[in-house]
Amino acid sequence: MRAYLTPLALVCLASPAFAAKGDSTNVPMPPTLVGNASEAVLSKPIAPASGPAQTVVAGERVALSWWHAFGSVALDTLVDRALLANNEIAVAKANLAQAHELARAARGGALPQADLGYNVVRQRLSRTLSSPLNDPAPTIFSLHTAQVSVSYAPDLFGGNAARVRSAKAAERVAAERLAGQRNMIVANTILAVIQNAMLEAQEKAARTALNSNRELLDLTRRREALGAVGKADVAAQELALASAETTLAGLERVRRTNLAVLSVLLGEDPGTSLPSLPALADLRLPDRLPLALPSDLLAQRPDVAAAAATLEGAGADVKVAIAARLPVLSLSATAGGTAQTFSDMFRVGNPFWTLLGGLTAPLFHGGALKHQQKAAEAALEAAKASYRATALQSFADVSNALTALATDGDALDAAKRADDAASRNLDYAQRRLRIGVGGTFDVYVANAAAQSARSQAISAIAMRLSDSVALFTALGGNVQAEPK
The missing domain is CATH 2.20.200.10 (Outer membrane efflux proteins (OEP))
Structure with a gap:
């Protein structure tokens, strides 16, 4: 990805007065890109006891079509389909075509x-x-x-040349925004697929819990008929069954909403039949994650490159405003x-x-030309601040992704241990109930804890996948113009 990172020498082209003010666009480079988070991640591979290890490689660039690292042909097909059919990408393409023609028109006008x-x-x-x-x-x-x-x-004073530079900068902004839109659509498509896989796994666990609650309710009613338990035990188990049914209905609603989002990303009407979506087990966790150097990060992030091109265009616009007064x-x-x-x-x-x-x-324009120049200078100051903010946000995005990855392994280990313990506890409670030494309330509590622990364990697996996507995205992604 080509980036147009032009320092504020552009300002000097506009007016010598700006050169005296100094370049205020310098973005301080973090010593380790993201501080303590990167040091923790780079010191050793992320290797939780209950899941595969991941290694973050400093200085490595994002691979082309990085989503192939998840090892799912179905996922690759969905991403290619989104890149071809997504309407937001189509809008960005049209905006780029418009900016390209306006740049050519500006060259012809000179x-x-x-x-x-x-x-x-x-x-x-x-x-x-x-x-x-x-x-x-x-x-x-x-x-x-x-x-x-x-x-x-x-062009005695460079006004026409500045207009051409401004138009070319606007074209580069549109090009980088298209690249950013592609990166966003790829990331959102993958996240929607991961979300669907997580919800399907949680639905499966919820159905298992629902069937277990139905069996326990039948057992409790039979024991009530024999006088072994009272009506309160039956009511407690009925409550557990109703709670399980509510949980399952909620998961179904969220999954259908997520499928509607995925359909829109693929350029389809919500409710349209989608191809087979991968399950969590079908998605491989990338074992090797890139980590760009700060300078490379600024060069490969589309939003930073777009902010730099906007800055260049703002400097050219100041030059145009100055030339208009000559x-x-x-x-x-x-x-x-x-x-x-x-x-x-x-x-x-x-x-x-x-x-x-x-x-x-120009002799007298009521101060209009002077104020137009001041407005252009104010826009240049805004573009400077926007560039600095965008660059710093790129560092923050990578820092947040690395922090998440550093803690995901511990969270997964804890969730797995909780899931195993809750399953054993539920099994013990059910056995005690069947032999008549335990109460229904104990089973109700153990079942609720087991269902919650299983849901959290599934979420922890999905979170590692999602945070890996977040790191690729924070590094600027690497999406070719059109899938082959």
Whole structure:
């Protein structure tokens, strides 16, 4: 990905006064990119006891089509489909095409302009207005005129060149925004797939808990009939069953909402049949994660490159505003012919030509030109601040992703231990209930704890996948223009 990271020498092009103010766009580079978070991650591989290890490699760039690292052909197909059919990408493409044509128009506007004209006039004169020397004077005649006009305004003070630079910068902004849109769509598509896989796994666990609660309710009712338990135990188990049904319905609602989001990302109507989506077990956790150096990060993040191009355009706009307050030299020439018949326009005596040169300087515009320059300077200051903010945010995004990855392994280990302990506790409670030494309330509590622990364990697995996506995205992604 090409980045246009131009320091504020642009400001010096606009006005010497800016050079004296100094370059305030310098972004301080973090010593380790993200401070303590990167040191913790780089010191050793992320290797939880209950999941695969991951290694963060400093200085490594994001691979092209990085989502292949998740090892799912179904996921790769969905991403390619999103890149081809997503409507937000289509909008960004159209905006880039518009910016490209406007840049070409700006280049053409700085060149000499030539126009060809031809007109015919049919006219009747009053005898009173006709010349007394013409006797009898014709009162009805035709007049044919053809001419070529050429005009040119030499760029004495660089205003036209600055307009071209501003238009080119706007084109680069549109190009980087398209790259950023592709990166975002890829990330959101993968996250939606991971979310669907997580919800499906949680639904499966919820159905298992639901069936278990139904069996326990039947057992409790039989024991009530035998007088072994009271109505309170039956009511408690009915509550557990209803709670499990509510949990399952909630998961189904969230999963369907997520599928609607995925359909929109793929350019389809919500509710349209989607291809088979991978399960959590089908998604491989990337074992090797890149970590760009600070300078590389600024070069490969589309939003930082777009902010840099915006900054360049703002500097050019200041130059345009300054040039508008200076004299303008204009040159023009016209050549052609006029006659009463088309064939006589260029015969002897009928051709004509005109040469014109002029110098125009603004005298009084009510302060409009001065304030337009000040407005352009204010826009330049805003572009500087925006560039610094975007660059610093890129560091923060990587820092947050690395922090998440550093803690995901511990969270997964804890969630797995909790899931195992809750499952054993539920098994013990159910056994005690069946042999008549335990109460229904104990089973209810153990079942709720087991369901919560299983859901958290599934979420922890999905979180490691999602945070890996977040790191790839924070590093700027690497998405080719069109999938092959």
